[in-house]
Amino acid sequence: MSKPPRMYLSAPHLGDLELEFVKEAFATNWIAPLGPHVDAFEQEFASVVGVPHAAALSSGTAALHLALRLLGLQRGEEVLCSTFTFSASANPIAYEGATPVFIDSEAASWNMDPVLLREELDACAARGRLPRAVIVVDLYGQSADYDPILAVCAHYGVPVVQDSAEALGATYKGAPAGSQAACAIFSFNGNKIITTSGGGMLVARDPEFTARARFLATQARDPAPHYQHSTIGFNYRMSNVLAGIGRGQLRVLPQRVAARRRNYEYYRAVLGAVPGIRLMPKAPHGEPNCWLTCITIDPAVFGATREDVRLALDAENIESRPVWKPLHLQPVFAGSRVRGGAVSEAAFADGLCLPSGSSLTEADLERVCALVLATPHRRAGGLP
Numbered sequence: 121m122s123k124p125p126r127m128y129l130s131a132p133h134l135g136d137l138e139l140e141f142v143k144e145a146f147a148t149n150w151i152a153p154l155g156p157h158v159d160a161f162e163q164e165f166a167s168v169v170g171v172p173h174a175a176a177l178s179s180g181t182a183a184l185h186l187a188l189r190l191l192g193l194q195r196g197e198e199v200l201c202s203t204f205t206f207s208a209s210a211n212p213i214a215y216e217g218a219t220p221v222f223i224d225s226e227a228a229s230w231n232m233d234p235v236l237l238r239e240e241l242d243a244c245a246a247r248g249r250l251p252r253a254v255i256v257v258d259l260y261g262q263s264a265d266y267d268p269i270l271a272v273c274a275h276y277g278v279p280v281v282q283d284s285a286e287a288l289g290a291t292y293k294g295a296p297a298g299s300q301a302a303c304a305i306f307s308f309n310g311n312k313i314i315t316t317s318g319g320g321m322l323v324a325r326d327p328e329f330t331a332r333a334r335f336l337a338t339q340a341r342d343p344a345p346h347y348q349h350s351t352i353g354f355n356y357r358m359s360n361v362l363a364g365i366g367r368g369q370l371r372v373l374p375q376r377v378a379a380r381r382r383n384y385e386y387y388r389a390v391l392g393a394v395p396g397i398r399l400m401p402k403a404p405h406g407e408p409n410c411w412l413t414c415i416t417i418d419p420a421v422f423g424a425t426r427e428d429v430r431l432a433l434d435a436e437n438i439e440s441r442p443v444w445k446p447l448h449l450q451p452v453f454a455g456s457r458v459r460g461g462a463v464s465e466a467a468f469a470d471g472l473c474l475p476s477g478s479s480l481t482e483a484d485l486e487r488v489c490a491l492v493l494a495t496p497h498r499r500a501g502g503l504p
């Protein structure tokens with residue numbers, strides 16, 4: 121019998137309309153970057169997120185980079201950032217020659233702990249050196265607790281950038297993720313909840329912010345008949361072809377969110393009460409999009425480690441992954457200041473992201489759960 125095809129953590133999942141929009145781009149010869157799909161995607165996206173303005177870009181990382189530029193980040197300044205996240209959350213700080221300072225998570229949401237953030241901002245203020253910005257990540261599709269975070273940042277006049285790359289379709293206190301702060305970024309990388317194969321979006325309340333982002337993203341061309349530049353720009357715009365894919369994907373977002381929430385509920389029903397297994401926390405302050413479902417495994421109680429489970433799944437051609445390694449533990453950020461660290465370190469020690477794509481079937485989920493549950497026995501029986 122042939123092996124079933126590989127089951128991925130989060131595979132792209134196209135709907136019926138993407139190809140139509142792409143064909144339209146071809147038919148009208150709008151292949152160059154920019155064009156009607158880009159404008160329409162920006163408007164449609166902004167309305168889904170409940171923010172007035174959006175700029176479509178080449179990646180979420182590019183969106184974050186431009187946001188920091190637009191906030192006036194200077195070489196040598198500090199930016200506070202969630203430590204429990206993907207490296208792309210902090211890389212743009214380094215692009216600008218600035219210094220990341222990492223803040224640990226609260227146990228309730230795995231997102232930036234508002235108490236630790238307040239302590240760090242108090243300490244920065246006492247030293248007379250406030251950070252230029254705070255990057256708050258909405259991890260695995262769950263919002264951070266924005267009310268206390270925005271309150272303390274407003275107190276010190278420090279702007280917040282939401283890294284909502286993983287959280288499109290989630291809510292915080294009833295409002296869409298990405299609409300809490302003055303600006304937010306999203307990603308349409310291939311593994312995200314919707315994809316343009318690669319792409320990102322910057323959303324903002326201030327039309328100047330997205331207008332400046334578009335300007336910087338298209339090589340900072342001054343208004344003149346010739347090419348005239350008075351500042352250094354970037355090539356960060358999304359192409360019209362990819363924006364067509366994005367428009368199709370945006371139309372199926374509600375179904376994609378519903379499917380991922382069903383995955384989470386399935387895992388919760390089958391694994392949630394198993395001794396030694398805990399599902400990632402779900403905070404009462406919002407509805408996650410359940411981009412990825414993660415579990416933590418206490419090996420002493422469960423009888424197998426996170427790594428045993430990961431290898432058992434891999435042996436059946438099923439992809440799972442340890443949760444993000446906290447950035448303060450990453451070699452590239454060694455020596456960075458960190459406030460706290462115990463919550464993300466504990467999650468990293470025992471945490472595993474399970475297959476969570478929106479195209480998984482119930483049979484797929486059943487297979488994953490059966491393999492997870494069988495791992496301690498296989499281990500005891502000396503099987504690989």
Ligand SMILES: *Cc1c(COP(=O)(O)O)cnc(C)c1O
Pocket residue numbers: 178179180181182205206208209257283285286306307308309318319320
């Ligand atoms: C994916 C991701 C990014 C980067 O997005 P790209 O589009 O891949 O550049 C940034 N932050 C987080 C938390 C992400 O998961």
